Amino acid sequence: MYVILAYDVAVERNGRVLKTARRYLTWVQNSLLEGELSPAQLRRLQHELERAIDPQSDSVQIYVLPQASAARRVCLGVVKNEPSQFV
Amino acid sequence: MYVILAYDVAVERNGRVLKTARRYLTWVQNSLLEGELSPAQLRRLQHELERAIDPQSDSVQIYVLPQASAARRVCLGVVKNEPSQFV
Numbered sequence: 001m002y003v004i005l006a007y008d009v010a011v012e013r014n015g016r017v018l019k020t021a022r023r024y025l026t027w028v029q030n031s032l033l034e035g036e037l038s039p040a041q042l043r044r045l046q047h048e049l050e051r052a053i054d055p056q057s058d059s060v061q062i063y064v065l066p067q068a069s070a071a072r073r074v075c076l077g078v079v080k081n082e083p084s085q086f087v
Numbered sequence: 088m089y090v091i092l093a094y095d096v097a098v099e100r101n102g103r104v105l106k107t108a109r110r111y112l113t114w115v116q117n118s119l120l121e122g123e124l125s126p127a128q129l130r131r132l133q134h135e136l137e138r139a140i141d142p143q144s145d146s147v148q149i150y151v152l153p154q155a156s157a158a159r160r161v162c163l164g165v166v167k168n169e170p171s172q173f174v
Contacts, residue, residue: 004150004158006093008116008167029095029146031118046163053164059116060163063091063150070157071091076133076147077140080095 002068003042005033007049009058016052017060021045029080036068089155090129092120094136096145103139104147108132116167123155 005025009017018027024045025033037045042064049060065071092112096104105114111132112120124132129151136147152158 004091006116006119008119009164028148029093032093032095032148042161046161049163055164058164059167061115061119062161062163064159064161065152065157070152072151074129074133074149074151076136076149077096077142077145080146 001037001039001042002065002070003035003037004063004065004071005060007031007053007058007060009053009060013053013058017049017058020048020052027081088124088126088129089152089157090122090124091150091152091158092147094118094140094145094147096140096147100140100145104136104145107135107139114168 003025005021007017007021008031021027021033024037024041025035027033042062046062053060090112092108094104094108095118108120111124111128112122114120129149133149140147
């Protein structure tokens with residue numbers, strides 16, 4: 001599965017959420033990561049993120065695609081980091 | 088086409104980029120918008136965003152899916168705004 005993750009969390013939790021997500025996914029730009037995950041890895045990532053955020057005020061959106069090619073990607077401006085998956 | 092847009096732009100351009108994107112897409116959380124667009128609408132949005140950003144330092148990632156159902160969405164924490172597309 002290909003995963004796109006975007007987070008909107010309070011500054012004091014930003015570091016922990018980013019550190020957690022980076023153990024599974026590739027950083028693309030601020031608050032956005034991507035990568036190939038197995039269902040088990042996704043479940044573990046979700047579980048760790050749920051412990052890292054404040055569910056009353058933080059928000060994490062995870063988009064799960066069957067494979068990277070299910071989405072066409074358009075980049076405007078500078079590419080801060082290029083995950084290898086997209087052709 | 089279903090579009091997911093994430094932006095990472097300097098603070099001074101944040102307002103203009105958000106205002107531009109909101110004319111086409113639904114705000115989901117900070118720096119993230121989604122919505123159904125025709126190819127012509129996507130081209131216009133791209134063109135307007137290219138005029139709003141600094142291509143040397145700002146970054147906009149646009150993921151284009153054939154339809155919303157091409158991605159499964161997982162939300163952790165609070166849902167700041169719920170685009171109607173995802174079941």
